[in-house]
Amino acid sequence: MALATRRPRRASERPRPSARRRARRTAAKGRRQKWSQHVTRTSNALDLEANVFKLRSATAVAASLKRSALRSRRRKASSYQSALSMLNFYINRAGKGLNPSRRRVLERAKGELRKAFGREPGARRPRR
Numbered sequence: 001m002a003l004a005t006r007r008p009r010r011a012s013e014r015p016r017p018s019a020r021r022r023a024r025r026t027a028a029k030g031r032r033q034k035w036s037q038h039v040t041r042t043s044n045a046l047d048l049e050a051n052v053f054k055l056r057s058a059t060a061v062a063a064s065l066k067r068s069a070l071r072s073r074r075r076k077a078s079s080y081q082s083a084l085s086m087l088n089f090y091i092n093r094a095g096k097g098l099n100p101s102r103r104r105v106l107e108r109a110k111g112e113l114r115k116a117f118g119r120e121p122g123a124r125r126p127r128r
Helices: 019-032 035-042 058-071 079-097 100-116
Strands: none
Touching: 035 079, 058 079, 058 100, 079 100
16 A cells, blocks of 8 residues: 655645634624724723714713713823814714714814813913
8 A cells, every 4th residue: 555645735725714713703803893892892092972972063072072081080180181182083983984074074073172171272281
């Protein structure tokens, strides 16, 4: 009886992962995609009102963020810093998936937030 010789595998001939491994991988991938949603809900920055980032006007977004920041007892920084950081977090996490008109509204909301808290645009406050 002759022994069958095995030739080395090529990279394109890698064995396919088992069904169990594939299922575990897709479940982990699903969890990874939701981490920003988890942060938005459970972060110590603010307790947000529902659908705050879907509001149509920049003024309404800023007013809602200000209300949430002033009301929240879980924040670690000042109310202005918490509100602005949550707005930036949402814009950054949305990335390229954020349509241009929505991005413009949210970017304008930063200026409105500055006005709402009485901060001058561009002026840096001295460190303590």
